[in-house]
Amino acid sequence: MxxxxxxxxxxxxRAGVLTTPHGAIExxxxxxxxxxxxxxxxxxxxxxxxxxxLILGNTYHLYLRPGPSxxxxxxxxxxxxxxxxxxxxxxxxxxxxxxxxxxxxxxxxVSFKSYLDGTEHRFTPxxxxxxxxxxxxxxxxxFDECAPYPCDLGYAAQSMERTHRWAxxxxxxxxxxxxxxxxxxxxxxxxxxxxxxxxxxxETVASMDFPGIAIGGVSVGEPQELxxxxxxxxxPYLPAGKPRYLMGVGAPVDMxxxxxxxxDMFDCVLPTRIGRxxxxxxxxxxxxxxxxxxxxxxxxxxxxxxxxxxxxxxxxYLRHLYKAREILYCRLGSYHNLYFYRQLMARLREAILSDxxxxxxxxxxxxxxxxxxxxx
Amino acid sequence: MxxxxxxxxxxxxRAGVLTTPHGAIExxxxxxxxxxxxxxxxxxxxxxxxxxxLILGNTYHLYLRPGPSxxxxxxxxxxxxxxxxxxxxxxxxxxxxxxxxxxxxxxxxVSFKSYLDGTEHRFTPxxxxxxxxxxxxxxxxxFDECAPYPCDLGYAAQSMERTHRWAxxxxxxxxxxxxxxxxxxxxxxxxxxxxxxxxxxxETVASMDFPGIAIGGVSVGEPQELxxxxxxxxxPYLPAGKPRYLMGVGAPVDMxxxxxxxxDMFDCVLPTRIGRxxxxxxxxxxxxxxxxxxxxxxxxxxxxxxxxxxxxxxxxYLRHLYKAREILYCRLGSYHNLYFYRQLMARLREAILSDxxxxxxxxxxxxxxxxxxxxx
Numbered sequence: 001m002x003x004x005x006x007x008x009x010x011x012x013x014r015a016g017v018l019t020t021p022h023g024a025i026e027x028x029x030x031x032x033x034x035x036x037x038x039x040x041x042x043x044x045x046x047x048x049x050x051x052x053x054l055i056l057g058n059t060y061h062l063y064l065r066p067g068p069s070x071x072x073x074x075x076x077x078x079x080x081x082x083x084x085x086x087x088x089x090x091x092x093x094x095x096x097x098x099x100x101x102x103x104x105x106x107x108x109x110v111s112f113k114s115y116l117d118g119t120e121h122r123f124t125p126x127x128x129x130x131x132x133x134x135x136x137x138x139x140x141x142x143f144d145e146c147a148p149y150p151c152d153l154g155y156a157a158q159s160m161e162r163t164h165r166w167a168x169x170x171x172x173x174x175x176x177x178x179x180x181x182x183x184x185x186x187x188x189x190x191x192x193x194x195x196x197x198x199x200x201x202x203e204t205v206a207s208m209d210f211p212g213i214a215i216g217g218v219s220v221g222e223p224q225e226l227x228x229x230x231x232x233x234x235x236p237y238l239p240a241g242k243p244r245y246l247m248g249v250g251a252p253v254d255m256x257x258x259x260x261x262x263x264d265m266f267d268c269v270l271p272t273r274i275g276r277x278x279x280x281x282x283x284x285x286x287x288x289x290x291x292x293x294x295x296x297x298x299x300x301x302x303x304x305x306x307x308x309x310x311x312x313x314x315x316x317y318l319r320h321l322y323k324a325r326e327i328l329y330c331r332l333g334s335y336h337n338l339y340f341y342r343q344l345m346a347r348l349r350e351a352i353l354s355d356x357x358x359x360x361x362x363x364x365x366x367x368x369x370x371x372x373x374x375x376x
Numbered sequence: 377m378x379x380x381x382x383x384x385x386x387x388x389x390r391a392g393v394l395t396t397p398h399g400a401i402e403x404x405x406x407x408x409x410x411x412x413x414x415x416x417x418x419x420x421x422x423x424x425x426x427x428x429x430l431i432l433g434n435t436y437h438l439y440l441r442p443g444p445s446x447x448x449x450x451x452x453x454x455x456x457x458x459x460x461x462x463x464x465x466x467x468x469x470x471x472x473x474x475x476x477x478x479x480x481x482x483x484x485x486v487s488f489k490s491y492l493d494g495t496e497h498r499f500t501p502x503x504x505x506x507x508x509x510x511x512x513x514x515x516x517x518x519f520d521e522c523a524p525y526p527c528d529l530g531y532a533a534q535s536m537e538r539t540h541r542w543a544x545x546x547x548x549x550x551x552x553x554x555x556x557x558x559x560x561x562x563x564x565x566x567x568x569x570x571x572x573x574x575x576x577x578x579e580t581v582a583s584m585d586f587p588g589i590a591i592g593g594v595s596v597g598e599p600q601e602l603x604x605x606x607x608x609x610x611x612p613y614l615p616a617g618k619p620r621y622l623m624g625v626g627a628p629v630d631m632x633x634x635x636x637x638x639x640d641m642f643d644c645v646l647p648t649r650i651g652r653x654x655x656x657x658x659x660x661x662x663x664x665x666x667x668x669x670x671x672x673x674x675x676x677x678x679x680x681x682x683x684x685x686x687x688x689x690x691x692x693y694l695r696h697l698y699k700a701r702e703i704l705y706c707r708l709g710s711y712h713n714l715y716f717y718r719q720l721m722a723r724l725r726e727a728i729l730s731d732x733x734x735x736x737x738x739x740x741x742x743x744x745x746x747x748x749x750x751x752x
Contacts, residue, residue: 037696041703044688066671066696074674074692082688295442298450312420312458316450320413320442327417327706 001184001211002027002243002264008357012235012262015352018212018243020086020138021182022078023053027243028259028348030341031056031088031267036065037081040272041330042338044083049308050335050342053085056267059132059141060092064114064121068134076136088139088267091128091170091188094146094216094248105145107162125169129185133178141214142170144188149222156192163190164204171209186212186245189234193226198233205238212243215263219248228257235262252281252344252368256361259348271337276330278322281340285368289333294319307339377560377587378403378619378640384733388611388638391728394588394619396462396514397558398454399429403619404635404724406717407432407464407643412441413457416648417706418714420459425684426711426718429461432643435508435517436468440490440497444510452512464515464643467504467546467564470522470592470624481521483538501545505561509554517590518546520564525598532568539566540580547585562588562621565610569602574609581614588619591639595624604633611638628657628720628744632737635724647713652706654698657716661744665709670695683715 004016018025032039032047035058039047047055057077062068066080074080077087096103096110103112109124125143132140144163147156167187174185187210191197205213215234218227231246238244245265246258255266271281278290282302287294289301300310301318309318309332321329344364351360380392394401408415408423411434415423423431433453438444442456450456453463472479472486479488485500501519508516520539523532543563550561563586567573581589591610594603607622614620621641622634631642647657654666658678663670665677676686677694685694685708697705720740727736 036700036702037693038700038702038704041707043704043707045684065700066692070672070692073672074690079674080690080693080696082690082693296446296449298455308421314450314456314458316442316446317413317456317458320456324412324414324441326412326414327703328414328419330703331417331419331707 002241004241006353006355008260008352009355010358011260013259013352013357014262014264015349016243016264018054018264020054020184022084022086022138025054025086026346026349027264028255028345028352029054029265030255030345031265032272032338032341033058033267033269034081034087035269036061037077039334039338041276041327041334042272044081046335047338048084050339051346052338052342054138055083055085055087057087057089057135057137058092058095059089059128059135060095062089062135063092063131064116068131071136072134076134078136086139087137089132089135089137089141090247090267091132091141091143092123093128093141093144093188096123097146097148107165109143125166126173129170129173130177133174133183137183139184139186139212140174142167142185142187142210144190144216146217146220147190147192149193149220151192153194153197156190156194156197160190160192160197160201163188164201167205167208167210180211184211186210186214188214188216188247189238190217191230191233192217193222193230195229195233198230199237202234202237210242212245212265213238214245214247214265216247218246219250219268224254227254228261231258231261231263238262252341253365255344256348256364259352260357260361271341272334275333275337278333279337280318280333281337283367289315289319289322291319301336302340305336305340305343307336309336309339378617380617382729382731384636384728385731386734387636389635389728389733390638390640391725392619392640394430394640396430396560398460398462398514401430401462402722402725403640404631404721404728405430405641406631406721407641408714408717409434409643409645409648410457410463411645412437413453415710415714417652417703417710418648420457422711423714424460426715427722428714428718430514431459431461431463433463433465433511433513434468434471435465435504435511436471438465438511439468439507440492444507447512448510452510454512462515463513465508465511465513465517466623466643467508467517467519468499469504469517469520469564472499473522473524483541485519501542502549505546505549506553509550509559513559515560515562515588516550518543518561518563518586520566520592522593522596523566523568525569525596527568529570529573532566532570532573536566536568536573536577539564540577543581543584543586556587560587562586562590564590564592564623565614566593567606567609568593569598569606571605571609574606575613578610578613586618588621588641589614590621590623590641592623594622595626595644600630603630604637607634607637607639614638628717629741631720632724632740635728636733636737647717648710651709651713654709655713656694656709657713659743665691665695665698667695677712678716681712681716681719683712685712685715
């Protein structure tokens with residue numbers, strides 16, 4: 001399902017194509033997050049316009065509402081949300097383990113209470129794979145335990161081992177009930193911030209029959225350098241020919257650094273979440289539209305951006321919409337940030353294809369970091 | 377500025393063209409309300425796509441934020457919001473008088489407190505015209521007192537007389553400071569629910585030098601038949617060749633009935649406001665998307681609708697977005713309802729042009745009213 005078109009000569013970056021039943025996806029790729037069957041404030045048509053062909057859905061949220069059986073009837077998640085492209089669903093592990101006081105974990109799985117109505121639910125590797133088969137995404141994820149940060153070595157090791165046992169159970173369930181022609185099941189590397197564990201986990205998951213492998217348990221509050229270290233520890237042990245997905249990452253700079261270290265896929269709520277809160281990406285760094293400096297700025301937020309927002313609306317107008325708490329602000333801010341991410345990945349891919357990855361990185365950082373604006 | 381292309385033979389309806397500096401507007405016309413320089417949840421591009429060429433801005437809100445002087449600098453309201461079509465601004469009268477406990481009225485004008493920061497402000501006929509000149513809409517409105525409902529005869533008469541004196545002051549200010557080549561100042565008929573007052577007010581405003589005339593003081597809580605009566609009392613005394621604008625109206629049936637009685641222009645927050653709250657217009661009546669009957673309805677909300685929402689998304693998906701409080705629901709609901717309004721006015725105009733106005737009304741009511749669904 002994955003073909004590498006070009007491997008960089010000066011770093012571990014690769015440019016490739018990920019083939020799914022619903023489209024060929026150019027990598028490196030950023031997947032916008034559509035938690036509840038919608039990328040917040042954005043239409044499916046807009047995602048297409050921006051060039052996104054693969055988005056992410058959250059199994060945890062979709063399981064609770066509208067539920068796998070309804071999605072199954074609706075023509076899977078794609079049919080339900082009227083999305084023509086491909087979808088990846090996470091396993092719900094990250095969300096369930098974030099519940100802390102509202103979940104109980106054992107060897108077999110996790111019991112938790114619904115945040116919607118307090119009802120009791122249970123996720124096991126088997127039930128999560130079944131839910132993801134019903135939801136019907138092109139790429140589905142094994143059920144893992146996402147260990148918190150910080151996390152002591154003992155717990156990190158124990159949790160990682162269980163994640164490996166769960167991975168085998170996921171594969172087994174998928175072997176019986178899934179259809180590898182319609183869905184690809186990815187495994188997940190854990191191991192917290194411990195290099196030895198990351199290596200063991202990468203080797204273990206690499207040895208299993210997954211067509212793609214994710215690095216999980218990052219972006220949980222650890223310092224940036226520990227995230228890069230987790231990538232660096234895992235990548236050498238992952239099969240070169242399989243796609244590598246760094247879960248929940250990230251900021252533009254994080255994604256560039258991870259691509260250089262050999263990662264192909266990303267997802268993150270950042271561009272839409274901080275977009276709604278006033279932070280907008282520009283070629284000169286992140287800005288915060290709240291700033292009074294934008295009150296009479298009648299030019300676009302980023303003169304170098306060709307998106308529908310920058311072509312039509314001024315910084316002053318966006319600031320007004322933000323201050324007036326208008327829904328249109330959420331739309332325009334989210335759209336602009338997602339467009340920025342899409343352009344970033346497209347340009348990064350171009351750079352890899354022409355073997356100028358490190359040069360691209362230097363140039364981007366120079367312009368982007370030298371102008372961090374508003375402390376946004 | 378107004379040309380009647382066809383007057384119905386069986387009722388008072390007219391189909392015409394309203395010429396503004398920023399486009400020719402086909403009448404009857406419904407103007408979406410862009411209170412704070414945005415039609416809530418909808419982009420300017422979407423308004424264009426739907427065929428809207430004239431939208432409404434609220435002087436009261438725009439005066440408080442971002443303020444007339446900023447709008448003046450931004451290339452007027454059109455430049456500020458990146459809108460290529462025409463705009464009408466109301467005078468702020470309706471909003472100021474709605475403040476009740478937070479305003480004080482005298483012969484010269486009204487003092488009120490800002491809902492944003494509690495600061496004191498004052499509107500006079502002169503200041504409101506000056507603000508509207510700075511805001512720069514194509515059509516601006518005289519400053520009137522919108523009497524509440526119910527309202528006793530004595531107060532209604534006194535308030536109406538003052539509105540007439542204010543109308544003369546508005547005209548005087550516009551004569552000195554305005555540019556009739558760039559803006560048209562409309563007068564407003566008042567008179568509450570009293571037929572004699574409505575007649576006197578219509579005659580008085582008709583005798584003044586306004587290129588268009590509005591019927592105000594309706595849609596303030598009075599029964600529907602009193603609103604129609606206010607229209608019927610005023611219309612015979614209004615110049616046939618000038619556009620007539622029924623302020624703050626209305627529901628689909630109200631607009632059809634008013635067009636039949638000789639009205640050309642409408643504005644109302646209804647399609648966007650109730651759209652956000654789950655009420656959607658269909659050719660078979662209004663529905664409420666909350667209803668469990670839509671949980672597994674994988675068809676469009678209105679099979680007869682050709683809008684971007686109905687072509688792509690199902691009732692079940694819209695219901696899910698609504699229940700999940702997703703921003704996308706507000707977008708899609710508002711879009712669909714505005715599209716419905718636009719189609720309604722376009723079809724009504726076609727009916728007038730082919731002199732089948734009453735036939736159109738019968739057919740619409742038959743299909744629409746016979747199916748009022750969900751008590752929405």
